[in-house]
Amino acid sequence: GAGVSQTPSNKVTEKGKYVELRCDPISGHTALYWYRQSLGQGPEFLIYFQGTGAADDSGLPNDRFFAVRPEGSVSTLKIQRTERGDSAVYLCASGGGRGSYNEQFFGPGTRLTVL
């Protein structure tokens, strides 16, 4: 399809483990965003890429969280030493394509559960 895709759709892990979440943005979109959504809340910003570089990582909660976008397309969000409080839906969005102006288009999310 032409939308943002995220894998896996669900991830269950144990406290202390390492996880990677993947995002494939809409083709041609230069900007890529990661958000985290807890139950009953709106999405909260984590990090934003323009091309390959992180333009704003002010939302990352601590140094256990890291994200990369090495070729300016696919991005991976990495969480080390997971904690139960990391359980949430992790959403990826892309934007900045021709004609999309400031709009951001979201993927279906990855539901992370830390046991």
Add this chain to the structure above:
Amino acid sequence: GQQLNQSPQSMFIQEGEDVSMNCTSSSIFNTWLWYKQDPGEGPVLLIALYKAGELTSNGRLTAQFGITRKDSFLNISASIPSDVGIYFCAGQGTRRGGSEKLVFGKGTKLTVNP
């Protein structure tokens, strides 16, 4: 940090009724966006607003960008069962044309009784 106050938190209406929800902020935004989220899905963009005072429609949906740039509202006319979901407002930064982070409200949960 920036906060968006979205109200009401939830609404229970009859099919065919009109709906209104709004969002206020302590900060100025240059762009306001309205999204709808269904269970297990990501937010879907409904309407984007770029100018203070702008009124924009998308089918039965109408949204306005407040003149102070600190608020926005969304109206849904003649609601139907598929309007059920959670509606989020989101404000975006102060650099026009800049692809900046979105700040979201907590959402309005809409239930439509047939």
